[in-house]
Amino acid sequence: EAAxxxxxxxxxxxxxxxxxxxxxxxxxxxxWIIASWxxxxxxxxxxxxxxxxxxxxxxxxxxxxxxxxxxxxxxSLLWTAMVVEGVxxxxxxxxxxxxxxxxxxxxxxxxxxxxxxTFVIGTIHWFNIISQARAGDKKLAFTxxxxxxxxxxxxxxxxxxFEAAVLxxxxxxxxxxxxxxxxxxxxxxxxxxxxxxxxxIIVVICGNMVYKRISSLPTFSxxxxxxxxxxxxxxxxxxxxxALCYALRAGFLAADFAxxxxxxxxxxxxxxxxxxxxxxxxxxxxxxxxxxxIRKRDREPGSxxxxxDTLLQSPQAEALGDPFQSxxxxxxxxxxxxxTRPLKE
Numbered sequence: 001e002a003a004x005x006x007x008x009x010x011x012x013x014x015x016x017x018x019x020x021x022x023x024x025x026x027x028x029x030x031x032w033i034i035a036s037w038x039x040x041x042x043x044x045x046x047x048x049x050x051x052x053x054x055x056x057x058x059x060x061x062x063x064x065x066x067x068x069x070x071x072x073x074x075x076s077l078l079w080t081a082m083v084v085e086g087v088x089x090x091x092x093x094x095x096x097x098x099x100x101x102x103x104x105x106x107x108x109x110x111x112x113x114x115x116x117x118t119f120v121i122g123t124i125h126w127f128n129i130i131s132q133a134r135a136g137d138k139k140l141a142f143t144x145x146x147x148x149x150x151x152x153x154x155x156x157x158x159x160x161x162f163e164a165a166v167l168x169x170x171x172x173x174x175x176x177x178x179x180x181x182x183x184x185x186x187x188x189x190x191x192x193x194x195x196x197x198x199x200x201i202i203v204v205i206c207g208n209m210v211y212k213r214i215s216s217l218p219t220f221s222x223x224x225x226x227x228x229x230x231x232x233x234x235x236x237x238x239x240x241x242x243a244l245c246y247a248l249r250a251g252f253l254a255a256d257f258a259x260x261x262x263x264x265x266x267x268x269x270x271x272x273x274x275x276x277x278x279x280x281x282x283x284x285x286x287x288x289x290x291x292x293x294i295r296k297r298d299r300e301p302g303s304x305x306x307x308x309d310t311l312l313q314s315p316q317a318e319a320l321g322d323p324f325q326s327x328x329x330x331x332x333x334x335x336x337x338x339x340t341r342p343l344k345e
Contacts, residue, residue, distance in 0.1 A: 014270040017102075021092030024106075027280055028089060031287050032082035038291060039075040070125035071294045074118055078287060081114035085283075098270075103175045104164050112160035112188070115283060116195060119242070120149045122290040123199060126206050126239065130213065141209070145202050152195045159184070159191040180264045186257060193253035196282075200246035207239035238289035245282040252278035 088106035092098065124146050131142045163184050172178040179185055214232060256268035268274045 013272055015272055015275055016096060017092040017098050018096040020275050021089045021096075021102075023275070024280065025086060025089040025093060027284050028082045028086040031284065032079065032086060034291060035075055035079040035082055035287075038295070039072075039079050070121055070128060074121045074125065074290065074294060077114055077118040077121060078290075081110055081118055084114060085110040098175045100167055100175060104167060108160045108164045108167075111279070111283070112163075112192060113157050116156050116192070116199075117153055119199065119246070119286055119290070120153050122242070122286075122294070123149060123203055123206065125294060126203075126210075130206065130209050141205060145205065148198060149202060152198050155191050156195045159188045163188045176267075176270075179267060179269060180260070186260050189253050189257040189260065193250050193257060196246045196250035196253065200243045200250060203239055203243040203246065207236055207243065210235050210239070238293040241289045242286045245286045249278050249282040 084105050088102040088110060091102040091105070095102075127142060127146055163182075166182060166184045167175075167178055172182065211232065214235065252268060252274060256274075259266055259268055268278070
């Protein structure tokens with residue numbers, strides 16, 4: 001096991017599997033608890049039922065929808081990912097080693113398949129909402145981007161599956177030996193780097209559509225600057241942080257791929273930089289951002305936290321009345337908020 005720690009890293013000092021496992025187990029446990037609570041909330045509606053008020057029961061009937069939705073799928077995938085990664089981290093703590101079991105669960109199944117699929121569902125959910133709101137004139141993007149995400153997800157899943165099969169076939173003495181010499185590992189690094197990079201770009205495109213949709217509303221030009229920032233931030237912050245984290249992970253994977261080609265004995269996959277920049281931050285931050293973004297129950301049309309429903313109404317709903325009435329009221333609320341604050345001299 002000492003060989004596990006005697007590794008040449010290019011991204012800071014190597015962390016022992018036990019230390020990395022403890023930190024990772026804490027983060028995944030926290031996310032698992034939140035995902036479990038939100039999963040129960042979205043599927044059962046228990047939080048609303050417990051109040052036993054007629055008005056809330058009517059709201060519950062309005063809010064809840066039957067069957068699988070992108071929100072429920074995302075929560076289920078995230079919950080599963082945290083279980084798988086939690087088991088892997090627990091094994092790292094117990095054995096103080098990087099072995100075939102925890103590497104397969106953590107790097108291949110957890111981050112390689114489940115996390116990627118979870119975040120893709122989140123991106124598709126955003127696109128669905130914008131599509132319902134008729135955001136911009138880029139109608140072709142509503143078809144092309146989800147198709148690209150689906151193809152990339154298939155590619156990542158297939159390459160990860162082959163990597164797991166090769167690793168578990170027993171042809172390598174250690175996980176470090178597998179990382180240094182396996183061709184399928186290099187292929188998977190490249191495929192995942194491209195996949196996360198593509199997802200980062202698509203989230204940026206999605207965010208740009210949202211910004212144009214809000215800023216093009218007739219009433220938006222009449223709003224004070226502070227209120228504008230509040231509205232834009234509530235919409236844009238989750239997308240910005242997710243895109244940055246996806247790009248960060250793509251960068252680390254691409255750098256590791258290049259390092260394997262130039263110097264196979266050195267690695268990005270054991271240093272503190274890898275654990276923080278590729279593993280923990282790109283897992284924890286997007287998970288929190290997506291849980292925040294989809295915290296409301298499913299309803300028609302879909303909603304993004306902090307933004308009035310009329311911004312996201314379908315074309316049919318907009319045709320029935322004043323499409324900006326609720327939005328105008330929300331803007332007035334923001335302005336009333338500003339007016340109650342003391343003026344700075």
